[in-house]
Amino acid sequence: MIEQYQRLDKRVQKWLFNQGWPDLREIQKQAIPPILAGDRDVLISASTAAGKTEAFFLPACSAIAEEKHGFGILYISPLKALINDQYRRLESLCEMLDMQVTPWHGDSLQSKKKKARSNPSGILLITPESLESLLVREAGWVKQSFTPLKYIVIDEFHAFIGTERGQQLLSLLTRLEHITNRISNPIPRVALSATLGELEKVPLSLRPNKSLPCETITSSKHQSTIKVQVKGYLEPVNITANDSRPLAEQQICQEIFRLCRGDSHLVFANSRSRTESIAAQLCDLCEQHVVPNEFFPHHGSLAKELREDLEARLQKETLPTTAICTMTLELGIDIGKVNSVLQVTAPHSVSSLRQRLGRSGRRNSPSILRILISENELSDKSNLVDGLRLELVQSLAMIRLLIVSNWFEPADTEQMHLSTFLHQILAVIAQWGSVRADQLYSLLCQQGTFKEISIQHFKQLLTHMGTVRLIQQLNSGELVLGLEGERITNSYTFYAVFKTPEEFRIVSGSKMLGTLPVDSLILKDQHIIFGGRRWKVTDIDDDKKVIYVTSTKGGKPPKFNGSGMSIHDKVRQEMLNIYRTGDYRIEAGNQKIDFVDNIGRQLFQEGAYFFKEADLEKNPIYQNGKHCYIFPWMGDKVVNTLTILLIRSGFVCNSFGGVIEINNSNADDIKNSLLDIAKHGIPNETELAKILSIQQKLIEKYDDYLPENLLTEGYGRKAFDSTAARQWILSNLT
DNA sequence: GACCTGCTGCGGGGTG
Numbered sequence: 001m002i003e004q005y006q007r008l009d010k011r012v013q014k015w016l017f018n019q020g021w022p023d024l025r026e027i028q029k030q031a032i033p034p035i036l037a038g039d040r041d042v043l044i045s046a047s048t049a050a051g052k053t054e055a056f057f058l059p060a061c062s063a064i065a066e067e068k069h070g071f072g073i074l075y076i077s078p079l080k081a082l083i084n085d086q087y088r089r090l091e092s093l094c095e096m097l098d099m100q101v102t103p104w105h106g107d108s109l110q111s112k113k114k115k116a117r118s119n120p121s122g123i124l125l126i127t128p129e130s131l132e133s134l135l136v137r138e139a140g141w142v143k144q145s146f147t148p149l150k151y152i153v154i155d156e157f158h159a160f161i162g163t164e165r166g167q168q169l170l171s172l173l174t175r176l177e178h179i180t181n182r183i184s185n186p187i188p189r190v191a192l193s194a195t196l197g198e199l200e201k202v203p204l205s206l207r208p209n210k211s212l213p214c215e216t217i218t219s220s221k222h223q224s225t226i227k228v229q230v231k232g233y234l235e236p237v238n239i240t241a242n243d244s245r246p247l248a249e250q251q252i253c254q255e256i257f258r259l260c261r262g263d264s265h266l267v268f269a270n271s272r273s274r275t276e277s278i279a280a281q282l283c284d285l286c287e288q289h290v291v292p293n294e295f296f297p298h299h300g301s302l303a304k305e306l307r308e309d310l311e312a313r314l315q316k317e318t319l320p321t322t323a324i325c326t327m328t329l330e331l332g333i334d335i336g337k338v339n340s341v342l343q344v345t346a347p348h349s350v351s352s353l354r355q356r357l358g359r360s361g362r363r364n365s366p367s368i369l370r371i372l373i374s375e376n377e378l379s380d381k382s383n384l385v386d387g388l389r390l391e392l393v394q395s396l397a398m399i400r401l402l403i404v405s406n407w408f409e410p411a412d413t414e415q416m417h418l419s420t421f422l423h424q425i426l427a428v429i430a431q432w433g434s435v436r437a438d439q440l441y442s443l444l445c446q447q448g449t450f451k452e453i454s455i456q457h458f459k460q461l462l463t464h465m466g467t468v469r470l471i472q473q474l475n476s477g478e479l480v481l482g483l484e485g486e487r488i489t490n491s492y493t494f495y496a497v498f499k500t501p502e503e504f505r506i507v508s509g510s511k512m513l514g515t516l517p518v519d520s521l522i523l524k525d526q527h528i529i530f531g532g533r534r535w536k537v538t539d540i541d542d543d544k545k546v547i548y549v550t551s552t553k554g555g556k557p558p559k560f561n562g563s564g565m566s567i568h569d570k571v572r573q574e575m576l577n578i579y580r581t582g583d584y585r586i587e588a589g590n591q592k593i594d595f596v597d598n599i600g601r602q603l604f605q606e607g608a609y610f611f612k613e614a615d616l617e618k619n620p621i622y623q624n625g626k627h628c629y630i631f632p633w634m635g636d637k638v639v640n641t642l643t644i645l646l647i648r649s650g651f652v653c654n655s656f657g658g659v660i661e662i663n664n665s666n667a668d669d670i671k672n673s674l675l676d677i678a679k680h681g682i683p684n685e686t687e688l689a690k691i692l693s694i695q696q697k698l699i700e701k702y703d704d705y706l707p708e709n710l711l712t713e714g715y716g717r718k719a720f721d722s723t724a725a726r727q728w729i730l731s732n733l734t
Numbered sequence: 735g736a737c738c739t740g741c742t743g744c745g746g747g748g749t750g
Contacts, residue, residue, distance in 0.1 A: 078739060106741055115737055128741045165739070271736060325736050348737075492742040500740085565737070643747085656735070 009062035016058070016094045017051030027219050027481050027577065028055040034215045035059035041189045043157075043202055046219035048332060048358045052192045053086065053155070055217070057093070060151050060190075064122075064225035065097050070148035073123045074176075076131065076169065077155045078331070080105045081311075083125045085334045086155070090123065099123065117416040124357040125420035128169045129495040135175055136430045136489065145179045149187050154206075156332055156559050157191035158351075161205045162492040164700060168497045170208065170449035171424045175431070178443060186212050194332075194355055195219075198410040205413060208449050226357065228399055231255070232392060232600030234373030235372035238380075245277065248374030253281040254345060255372065260322040263339040264314060266323045268356055270345045272299040276557035278323040278344065279532035279647055292452055296533040298325040301503075301560060302514040306531055311335055324532070330355045337361055347371075347394045348565045351408035353398055371395050383624055384614055389607035390657055391574075396569075396584040397574035399595070409568045409600050416452045419700035419716040420497045422461065422470075424450075424479070429471060430489040437462060438587045457710060464707035498703040501561065504540075504549045506530055513549070517523065518560045520659030522547055566636035569724075572658055576633035620732050623667045630660040630670070632728055641725035642674070644688050649673045671733050678729040685716030 005013065005024060027046050034042050034121050036405055044052050057073075064072030077083050086105040092099045100122035102112055106129075116124065122139075124132075134142050152173060160166030182594050191206050195218070203214035233248040256267055256278070269275040275297050282295035296310045307328070312323045314335040330352060341360040349351040353369075360457060361367035373392045376382070382431075401407045426442055429435055437458075445453050462479070465471045469482035481489060488494055503515040504522070513531050516522065526537045528549070535549035578584045583593035584604065614622050622629045632639055636658070643655045646662060651670065653662040664672060689697065689712045697715040698704055706714070 080740080127740065159739085163739095273736090331738085352737090406737065408745095490742095494741075496740040498739065560738075 005031045007036060007062075008058055009065045009097065011065070011096045012058055012062050013442070015093050020062050024058075025051045025055070026056065027051065027217055029089050030217045031055040032396055035190070036063055038188055041191075041203065041206055041214040043191045043206065043214055045193045045195055045199060045202075047195055048351065048355075050219050053089065056151075056153050056190050056192060057090065061093065061097055061099065061123075064150050065099065066123055069147055070145050071120050071122065072148060072150050074152045074154065074660055075125045075151055076128060076152065078127070078159045078165070079156075079333065080107055080127060081333050082155060082331070083108070083127065085332075086125055094122065096430070101125065104502045110446065116532055117141065117371050126271045128165060128172060131172050131176075132168070132427060133492075135172065135179070136427055136495075139179060139305070139431050142176070143179050146176060146255050149176075149180065149182075149469075151190055152176075152187050153190040155194065156201075157193040157206070158196050158411075159331060161196075161202070161449065162413050162415070163318075164417055164497045166205075167417040167420045167449060168424065171420075174443065174448040175428065176558070178447070179210060183211075183447060191667070194358070195408075195412075197351060197354060197408040201410060201413070205411070205562045208451055209447055210480075217621075226403065227366050227368045227650045228403070228595050229369075229597065230371045230373065230392070230395055230399070230595060230600050230726055231597045232603045233372065234377050234599060235374050235601075236377050237379055240482060245281065246374070247279065249274075249423070250281065252374065253278055253285065256295075256322070256342060256344075257282055257285045259340070259342070259370070261291070262320050263322075264317065264320055264336050265340050265342060266329055266359055267322060267344060268326070268330075268347075269342075270326065270348065271505075272301055272326055272560040274344065275299050275324050275326055276529045280529045280534060280555075280557075282322075282324070283532055287419070294320050295322050295324060295532070298323045298328055300328055301516060302531060303512050306513065311359060314338070314598070324615045327352065329359070334360075337363075339365075341371065343369065343371045343395075346373065346391045347398055349568070350571065352400045354402055354408055355388065357402075359365055371399070373603075374598065378606070384610055384622055384629060385657075385659055385661075387610035388579075389610075390659075392603050393575050393584075393607055394571065395576055396578055396596070396604070397571055399572055400584065400586065401570065405574075407570065409570075413453065415718060416457075416714045417450065418461070418710055419702040421450050421704055422428060422465070422702045423450075423494075423497050424459075424468065425465065426470065426485055426489055426494075427477055427521045429485070434474065434480045436478055439565065439673040457713075460707055461710060462712075465705070466554070468705055470544045498701075499700060502545070503509070504545045504547045506535075506549060508535065508549050516547065516558055517561050518545070519561060522558060527552055529555050529557040563575060565733075567658060569635035569638065572633045572635060579608060582608045582612075619667075621667045621670055626664050628662040628665045628667050628670055632656070632658070632660070632732070634724070634728055637721040638721065638724050638728055641685075641688065641720045642720060642728070643666050644691060644720065645674065645677055645682070645725065646670065648688070648691055650682075674729045675733055678726045678733075682722045682726045684722050685720040686713045687714070687716075688722065689716035711718070 028051055044055050045054050060073055083105055091102050102116040102124050160169055177186055189206055196202055227374045233251050235246055235248040239489045269278055279295055279297035283293045286293040289576050298307055298310050310323055332411055338360050341356050357367050357369050372412050373395055375389050376386055431432055441458055444450050470485040471479050472482045473479055502518045505515055523534045524537055524540055528535050534552050534555045536552040539548040620631050639655050643660050646653050651662050651665055653660055697711050
């Protein structure tokens, strides 16, 4: 058998030799034949730093080495920072091949774009938004320079699946194949991705019309050792609060200081506000111990400069550095590996926990994960929900799903993405000038990715878009942009399909620290924590949207806003499983491994006790005085559905953390009401969504241009699951 | 009690 290595271009082989790598990794060898074949899609799925990028580029560059006119490879990334990283990594290889590489995004140099525009060739590194802008504004040039394309490669593909942005990306790819006459002879797509749940479903997300086969390559290498520990903390509740910080959080900060100082770590704190609070406390601790600060915050509202300083410091590995961060350090930005990962408060999903864990584990040392959870001390005012220690048990369930079941959340691919569909209708009309309705439907829904949109939906939407002047129909029947459509598509803000809130900039002297949402209610003279430091607000300019600050002591982190994240059925079911058996330990051979510390174990025992006392295994509805609680142990879609069914029947209730609270009610009434609904026909998702006001259903960027019935249907699908809710009622309340 | 991402073309001013 020919060594796969020999099939690469001679200059690529030479480059490999110069790198001094002992051998190609397993996935890199496996990827060579299907990439060189160039007649199929390829999914390369492996953890961070497993060499996925090279697995694609080594053979792909070999295949396009002789092409001189037009782009050979289109690389698409969700992040500008990742494009810059890849550009640096590709430079030496492409120099060897005398191949042009062009980074193309909002911040990349005009000179580089100009050069590529007059002489398109080699590799183009781009974001979906920049690709959208090219299609809308320079379709003629795109047709010319993209026709020779041999590969389209998408990095961090998991970050796109099931999202508005992912839907736009797939639609862009179809439009690209259409404009280059490649619909019947499709351009191979390669997806690079972290390990995904339900891998076999991913090819359908990469090419919904299945016009090319897909080969999947996964790293067979056994996972390195994982060390996990959960630690519990107790928050006293009856202390009269003068504005001091929560005691448990102070203890957690001391623990982080003790564990992390002197090495490099990542601390995931789940919210920007908590990230800031912890970073500032750690900075204070450094000051108290008279040592240089090595703890810095990293989140989406922080100025790019501050973030990049921290990323560079982590990557250099010369100074010990701990980043307190949100999911901004979860994706593939090149920061090297850290000694360990800490998670403060329960993770939001098993898949993100897995991504986070993958950031640790240096040079054959194990991946280390510590989860720090605080729960409130119980008092006579506490109720069952406090006693169950839900956050702790959710963390335990997620660890078990990650390690024992090797399971993580699959993406929700059943959504209609109406906001993005409307965007794509406008984009296609802007691109062509005018287009017939049947051409639009064929391109976007039949060949394209909007499979959940029926002809009826489409007609209704076009009619409504006419009414609100987004589009108009010519006598010939062709559709063109209307006044409002012209206005929207002419603005540079058109290219992104996701919504961003209006923000203030925070400025100290001449330095921009970051941004805050306009509704975070900051007042003059207020003390705030931002960028891990303490500031006093000196002035607020409402017109220019600037908050001026100066350095000070004291203060609290500001409020940021955001929508909640939903928990999957499987996580809540695993929680139920842990409560039922009273055991969270992990079996290894014939012993059971306990990975929880003493306080955590006591908290868990309390939770298990409350579960038993309330007899929740047999009775999911618990009566507490005048109020009732339902514990469905199901994901948020089912919880939402049960909640809205009860509201519809006249109960006053709300849900949080998977538990439904019903005021002034009685368990039998609730039970009978739900059983009655389940037996006499449960309303479908759209009917349930009708109960909510329009305002409550406006979520995505272009939702306010949708006709009300489509908005309602799209929202219903996203929020509710009538079938699963009915199933739950019938099997748990009878 | 709550995450993240991105986009243009041009005019004005400063610097080499």
